[in-house]
Amino acid sequence: MKAAIAPRGLIILDRDGVINRDSAAFVKSADEWRPLPGSIGAIADLSKAGFTVAVASNQSGLARGLFDRAALRGMHRKLRRLVGAQGGRVDRIVVCPHGPDDGCSCRKPLPGLLHRLARHYEASLEGVPVIGDSARDLEAARAAGATPLLVRTGNGTRTEASLDDAFAGIAIYDDLAAAAAALLEQ
Numbered sequence: 266m267k268a269a270i271a272p273r274g275l276i277i278l279d280r281d282g283v284i285n286r287d288s289a290a291f292v293k294s295a296d297e298w299r300p301l302p303g304s305i306g307a308i309a310d311l312s313k314a315g316f317t318v319a320v321a322s323n324q325s326g327l328a329r330g331l332f333d334r335a336a337l338r339g340m341h342r343k344l345r346r347l348v349g350a351q352g353g354r355v356d357r358i359v360v361c362p363h364g365p366d367d368g369c370s371c372r373k374p375l376p377g378l379l380h381r382l383a384r385h386y387e388a389s390l391e392g393v394p395v396i397g398d399s400a401r402d403l404e405a406a407r408a409a410g411a412t413p414l415l416v417r418t419g420n421g422t423r424t425e426a427s428l429d430d431a432f433a434g435i436a437i438y439d440d441l442a443a444a445a446a447a448l449l450e451q
């Protein structure tokens with residue numbers, strides 16, 4: 266059955282560096298999974314305002330053996346619980362479990378994860394905001410025909426400083442809360 270999208274549409278978020286603190290040593294457990302200030306409230310606000318919020322995340326730590334599926338489920342239970350406690354909902358989470366040399370089609374900057382969401386919702390991604398902190402998020406968004414938005418959390422400041430000309434003029438926000446506020450005003 267076709268999964269329903271809320272009236273105001275779909276929004277796709279990267280996870281690490283957008284919703285939670287990223288770590289060069291990888292985020293390996295629910296305990297290490299720490300939300301960035303305002304991110305949980307932003308997701309709850311979007312969801313309560315009638316957006317469907319989905320997450321698309323590279324998790325090569327699985328391929329690297331740094332954590333397992335159970336640990337990943339624990340992180341995502343924590344995310345869903347925190348958002349739920351504020352009256353919102355994360356509708357769907359898709360991850361690429363592969364490493365950079367696995368030759369998969371889902372690891373961003375490839376658009377496979379976004380295509381998977383498009384199939385799930387049987388929806389076009391045209392005009393769908395994809396919010397990320399790294400160039401590969403923006404590239405995946407564009408490759409899938411979605412609209413890339415950059416936040417300055419995580420790798421975002423560095424990404425902004427070295428932004429390819431192809432992404433000149435995209436919307437850039439200090440954090441997810443600011444991006445959500447802008448989307449809620451539209």
Ligand SMILES: [Mg+2]
Nearest residue numbers: 279281282398
């Ligand atoms: Mg990221």
Ligand SMILES: [Zn+2]
Nearest residue numbers: 361369371372
């Ligand atoms: Zn993959």
